[in-house]
Amino acid sequence: MEQLMLFPDMAVPDARAPETITWNLWHGCTKVSPGCQHCYMYRRDESIGKNPAVVQKTQAFPLPTMKLRSGPFKGKYKVPSGSLIYTCFSSDFFHPDADEWRPDAWRMIRERSDCSFFMITKRPERIMQHLPPDWNDGWDHVTIAVTCENQWAADRRLPLYLSLPIRHHSIMIEPMLSQVNLRPYFSAHRSGSGRCLIESVSVGGESGPDARPCDYAWVMDVRSQCIQNAVAFSYHQTGARLIKDGREYHIPREQQHSQAHKAHLDIQGTSLLDTIPAE
Numbered sequence: 001m002e003q004l005m006l007f008p009d010m011a012v013p014d015a016r017a018p019e020t021i022t023w024n025l026w027h028g029c030t031k032v033s034p035g036c037q038h039c040y041m042y043r044r045d046e047s048i049g050k051n052p053a054v055v056q057k058t059q060a061f062p063l064p065t066m067k068l069r070s071g072p073f074k075g076k077y078k079v080p081s082g083s084l085i086y087t088c089f090s091s092d093f094f095h096p097d098a099d100e101w102r103p104d105a106w107r108m109i110r111e112r113s114d115c116s117f118f119m120i121t122k123r124p125e126r127i128m129q130h131l132p133p134d135w136n137d138g139w140d141h142v143t144i145a146v147t148c149e150n151q152w153a154a155d156r157r158l159p160l161y162l163s164l165p166i167r168h169h170s171i172m173i174e175p176m177l178s179q180v181n182l183r184p185y186f187s188a189h190r191s192g193s194g195r196c197l198i199e200s201v202s203v204g205g206e207s208g209p210d211a212r213p214c215d216y217a218w219v220m221d222v223r224s225q226c227i228q229n230a231v232a233f234s235y236h237q238t239g240a241r242l243i244k245d246g247r248e249y250h251i252p253r254e255q256q257h258s259q260a261h262k263a264h265l266d267i268q269g270t271s272l273l274d275t276i277p278a279e
């Protein structure tokens, strides 16, 4: 039957509040460095008999561009405008086994320039070759962060990462496995106005039954480096084993985030990092 067009649909203003969501567009990964040793995704997949090393596209792949089929906001995107979208928390956005799907992912990220995207990689050497053709000097709504779990990873990843055309650079030191000296990278990579290219640093200990300890003194040292260089800092979680003043504390999983926040170490500009979802 032909659809009756007697009265046109009245546009309903989209008054939905922005959300913070996780977009795991592919799942599975392979280990590349010591930070991967007790990967949460590996633990979880192995516990249900799944092979975590197989990278597979997920059903959530089209999430950012999916539209509502009914209700007052029918035809609008499911993810409200202004939302913060954490990308690829059960894989690595730049994993080689996802090369075939990444152009489509970039197309969706481009289409949703009204949202912010935050992705974390341990493979900065693959970023440049796998950016979209119109990336130029970066997209303002995309932060690409790199993980530096220890000094070795920082020295191996940061020189290249900080030379890449990315609008928003961020460092994750999680799981923190050693003291990390970022001073040379803060000093050497600054904008014309003198601001550090690194906008924010987030630090956290390791969780899980085999967690390696994190020394609170390492956390405080990175925090002080950030303060000296006017870089935002966030203490994301304590991890399961925290050494403080020479004593080791075993912290239950459900208190690892709350205990870190109780330390009140976060410094200005960390609102984005503070919203990273818990594992």
Ligand code: SF4
Pocket (backbone or CB within 6 Å): 028, 029, 030, 031, 032, 035, 036, 039, 040, 041, 042, 089, 090, 091, 092, 122
């Ligand atoms: S890169 Fe991340 S997701 Fe991949 S194995 Fe390492 S910790 Fe796990």
